[in-house]
Amino acid sequence: MKKTLFDKIWDAHIVESIPNGPDILYIDKHLIHEVTSPQAFNELKERDVPVFRPDKIVATADHNTPTENQHLPVKDLLSRKQLKELTQNCEENNITLYGLGHPYNGIVHVMAPELGITQPGMTIVCGDSHTSTHGAFGTIAFGIGTSQVTQVFASQCLLVEKPKKLRVNVNGKLKKGVLPKDVILYIISKLGTNSGTGYFCEYAGNVFEEMSMEGRMTVCNMSIEMGARGGLIAPDETTFEYVKDREFAPKGEEFERLKAHWKTLKTDDDAKFDQEYEFEAEDIEPMITYGTNPGMGIKITGMIPLEGNKSDAKALHYMNFKPGEILLEKPINYIFIGSCTNSRIEDFRVAASYIKGKQKAKNVNALIVPGSQQVAVQIKKEGLDKIFEEAGFTLRQPGCSACLAMNDDKIPEGEYCVSTSNRNFEGRQGPGSRTILASPLTAAAVAIAGKITDFTKQLN
Amino acid sequence: MEKFTTLTATAVPLDSENVDTDQIIPARFLKATDKAGFGDNLFRDWRYDKTGEPNKDFVLNDPTYKGSILVAGNNFGCGSSREHAAWALKAYGFKVVISSYFADIFKGNALNNGLLPVQVSPDYLYKLFTAITANPSEEIKIDLENQLVSINSSGESEKFEIDTYKKTCLINGYDDIDFLTSKLERIKEYEQKRSVSEKEMDKIAN
Ligand code: SF4
Numbered sequence: 001m002k003k004t005l006f007d008k009i010w011d012a013h014i015v016e017s018i019p020n021g022p023d024i025l026y027i028d029k030h031l032i033h034e035v036t037s038p039q040a041f042n043e044l045k046e047r048d049v050p051v052f053r054p055d056k057i058v059a060t061a062d063h064n065t066p067t068e069n070q071h072l073p074v075k076d077l078l079s080r081k082q083l084k085e086l087t088q089n090c091e092e093n094n095i096t097l098y099g100l101g102h103p104y105n106g107i108v109h110v111m112a113p114e115l116g117i118t119q120p121g122m123t124i125v126c127g128d129s130h131t132s133t134h135g136a137f138g139t140i141a142f143g144i145g146t147s148q149v150t151q152v153f154a155s156q157c158l159l160v161e162k163p164k165k166l167r168v169n170v171n172g173k174l175k176k177g178v179l180p181k182d183v184i185l186y187i188i189s190k191l192g193t194n195s196g197t198g199y200f201c202e203y204a205g206n207v208f209e210e211m212s213m214e215g216r217m218t219v220c221n222m223s224i225e226m227g228a229r230g231g232l233i234a235p236d237e238t239t240f241e242y243v244k245d246r247e248f249a250p251k252g253e254e255f256e257r258l259k260a261h262w263k264t265l266k267t268d269d270d271a272k273f274d275q276e277y278e279f280e281a282e283d284i285e286p287m288i289t290y291g292t293n294p295g296m297g298i299k300i301t302g303m304i305p306l307e308g309n310k311s312d313a314k315a316l317h318y319m320n321f322k323p324g325e326i327l328l329e330k331p332i333n334y335i336f337i338g339s340c341t342n343s344r345i346e347d348f349r350v351a352a353s354y355i356k357g358k359q360k361a362k363n364v365n366a367l368i369v370p371g372s373q374q375v376a377v378q379i380k381k382e383g384l385d386k387i388f389e390e391a392g393f394t395l396r397q398p399g400c401s402a403c404l405a406m407n408d409d410k411i412p413e414g415e416y417c418v419s420t421s422n423r424n425f426e427g428r429q430g431p432g433s434r435t436i437l438a439s440p441l442t443a444a445a446v447a448i449a450g451k452i453t454d455f456t457k458q459l460n
Numbered sequence: 461m462e463k464f465t466t467l468t469a470t471a472v473p474l475d476s477e478n479v480d481t482d483q484i485i486p487a488r489f490l491k492a493t494d495k496a497g498f499g500d501n502l503f504r505d506w507r508y509d510k511t512g513e514p515n516k517d518f519v520l521n522d523p524t525y526k527g528s529i530l531v532a533g534n535n536f537g538c539g540s541s542r543e544h545a546a547w548a549l550k551a552y553g554f555k556v557v558i559s560s561y562f563a564d565i566f567k568g569n570a571l572n573n574g575l576l577p578v579q580v581s582p583d584y585l586y587k588l589f590t591a592i593t594a595n596p597s598e599e600i601k602i603d604l605e606n607q608l609v610s611i612n613s614s615g616e617s618e619k620f621e622i623d624t625y626k627k628t629c630l631i632n633g634y635d636d637i638d639f640l641t642s643k644l645e646r647i648k649e650y651e652q653k654r655s656v657s658e659k660e661m662d663k664i665a666n
Contacts, residue, residue, distance in 0.1 A: 016646055018625055021623060024640070035491075036542065036543065039494060049637070063490075079491055082493055127543075148568065154640060155637075155641060155647055157647055159636045193538060194534075197535075227535075314476070423539065427486055427505050431486075
């Protein structure tokens with residue numbers, strides 16, 4: 001039978017299929033962090049069940065960590081307690097932890113790929129919905145709840161029903177100034193936030209083939225925002241080159257052997273998908289969102305749709321926008337470049353190249369938060385920190401930061417923030433905050449202009 | 461896990477679509493390391509205003525409606541995978557959530573905590589909202605064995621889908637962890653087999 005990329009990986013990981021029920025799926029890598037793991041460790045203790053395969057688990061601290069003075073004890077007592085529990089739990093169970101201050105510390109979906117922990121053909125889970133990011137490597141990766149974290153601790157397996165399969169094809173040539181973030185915001189704006197529910201999505205077409213690994217991660221990251229369990233892209237030379245020589249990647253002959261296998265991981269011609277969509281690259285422009293879910297997106301020069309349902313009206317009320325409004329020239333006081341969607345080195349390079357030699361507008365607070373310690377080091381190495389500082393941007397230490405506002409990095413009530421993160425839900429960046437999702441280039445341009453601006457004309 | 465067979469109760473109507481888990485329990489309350497206490501912050505930013513006063517317009521603060529069933533608009537539980545959302549609903553006292561659509565991860569999380577997500581057709585959901593708002597003491601019956609939800613006064617009912625395995629778990633009060641730990645030998649065999657087939661792959665590749 002013809003198989004899709006997704007089928008090939010899934011089927012190779014079935015330990016047993018329960019008749020009329022879920023599959024027992026083997027998990028190759030389990031990533032954990034401080035927020036969704038403590039209750040799982042407690043549950044194990046209560047049941048007196050040991051961690052089955054501690055060597056297949058890697059932990060980091062990211063959601064709840066401060067982005068300033070990371071060398072000092074964490075000020076927020078609850079956060080400190082959560083981090084301390086993570087450290088203790090990892091010690092007691094022999095789990096590798098890249099905690100705060102460790103050179104490998106970072107947002108879980110930034111740190112694992114850059115260390116070579118994420119490899120093609122794997123199954124990867126984490127108690128975080130943006131685990132879909134790792135799908136960029138041709139990996140089945142998806143977010144799980146804390147009960148499932150406990151299940152993987154106890155058995156290195158999950159009971160899951162096989163999702164349906166969806167393919168999104170984008171072909172053609174992307175316009176200048178259109179980034180991977182715009183591609184995925186465009187797709188979600190066309191398909192809506194629950195078009196992917198029950199599906200795993202493969203992204204195909206020359207646009208993804210020509211994309212860098214970091215771009216592919218941005219795209220796969222937001223698969224969950226259209227409701228899909230995850231997204232994936234067939235591994236190719238770009239993938240192999242990226243994985244090669246990374247800290248935990250297989251080396252030498254073993255690498256070559258695995259690469260031969262990874263090359264087989266692609267959808268067979270004529271394999272069937274349950275659903276398929278086609279888009280043309282030429283139709284995509286820099287995107288922004290205007291509402292309170294990631295599907296409410298328009299091109300930056302576009303108009304908020306006139307027609308809307310009750311929920312749309314509620315969203316517009318929250319954002320203080322009107323149907324038919326054009327957002328160009330709208331003053332913006334906050335921008336945030338960071339989060340597991342856009343906090344890798346290429347994101348900062350593209351922002352810095354726009355910012356270089358310019359000054360941020362006076363009204364703007366511009367927050368830049370690298371996704372990991374390694375990205376932070378690279379920013380310095382390339383001198384991007386100077387560009388940001390000279391332009392008046394604040395460069396912080398790595399973490400999830402203003403993506404979910406668990407730490408002090410919050411957007412004040414009523415303020416708009418053009419953000420490179422992935423969710424514009426009510427209050428996501430702090431109670432009452434209003435999030436406008438965009439690419440790092442758009443965020444940089446808005447910071448310089450102090451308002452929403454059509455920067456594409458200024459690109460050469 | 462608690463067993464679930466049938467439930468007859470009044471319901472609280474939450475007439476909003478795309479209720480995401482950030483609304484169910486905002487991130488700033490995720491610092492706790494145990495499962496208790498999340499009920500107090502359920503729908504925190506809708507339930508209370510800035511000064512911490514209950515927001516009178518929000519349905520949980522409306523004394524007209526009470527009950528252990530939450531009836532909500534389409535696409536309930538989207539967004540973040542936080543299981544805290546299921547814990548918060550459970551801790552507040554809900555045993556069932558009815559909607560015309562549930563986000564995947566939320567649905568799994570709810571089932572793993574004995575909170576039953578009941579997916580009904582948009583038409584039936586509309587009937588439920590109408591029945592409850594017309595008569596807040598209307599009782600809704602959930603019969604898990606027969607997979608039926610019904611409105612008591614009119615007797616109008618609809619069948620709902622649930623995975624056979626999950627249904628058995630709920631009815632018997634056991635969970636995935638019990639099941640998976642009973643399979644450890646089988647899992648070890650799989651690991652063994654895979655490491656062998658990877659060596660086979662080696663031969664082919666060379
Ligand atoms: S950056 Fe945001 S979306 Fe990504 S893992 Fe952290 S909180 Fe989640």
